[in-house]
Amino acid sequence: MLANAAVTTMLPVIDMERARGFYEGRLGLVPGGARPDGKFVYQVGGSTLALFPKPEGTKADHTAISFQVADIVVAIGELKRAGVVFEDYDFPDFKTVNHVCVLGSEKAAWFKDPEGNYLCLHEDITPGN
Numbered sequence: 634m635l636a637n638a639a640v641t642t643m644l645p646v647i648d649m650e651r652a653r654g655f656y657e658g659r660l661g662l663v664p665g666g667a668r669p670d671g672k673f674v675y676q677v678g679g680s681t682l683a684l685f686p687k688p689e690g691t692k693a694d695h696t697a698i699s700f701q702v703a704d705i706v707v708a709i710g711e712l713k714r715a716g717v718v719f720e721d722y723d724f725p726d727f728k729t730v731n732h733v734c735v736l737g738s739e740k741a742a743w744f745k746d747p748e749g750n751y752l753c754l755h756e757d758i759t760p761g762n
Contacts, residue, residue: 639681641674641680645687647686647688659715660715663675673685678701696752701757702754719743742754
C-alpha cells in the first residue's frame with residue numbers, strides 16, 4: 634500500500650536558525666521553505682527532510698538520517714572543508730579508520746548536527762571497491 638508513497642524524515646530541532654545554518658551552510662541543502670505549522674523543509678534526493686521546532690528537543694542515540702553517497706572519502710573531504718566534524722569509534726567489533734567503518738555491504742561515517750542528532754554518510758560497496 635505504501636510502496637510508492639513519498640517519505641519525509643521528521644527531525645526535531647531546538648534552535649531552528651542554528652539547525653538551518655548547519656543544514657544549508659555545512660551540508661549544502663537547498664531551502665525548500667517554511668510551512669504554516671513551523672516546519673522547514675528541504676528536498677534531498679527524492680525525499681523530504683523536515684526540521685520541526687521542539688523546544689525540549691529529542692536526541693536519539695541512533696542514526697537519525699543516512700545520506701547515500703557515491704564516494705564516501707570524497708564526501709567526507711568536502712564536508713570537513715565545510716566545517717563538519719566526523720566521529721571516530723574504536724570498539725572490538727566496530728572501528729572507524731579515517732572516519733569510515735565497513736559494515737557488511739557498505740561503508741559508513743557519522744557526524745552530529747548542532748542538536749546532537751547522529752547523521753551518517755553511507756556508500757554501497759560494489760565488487761572491486
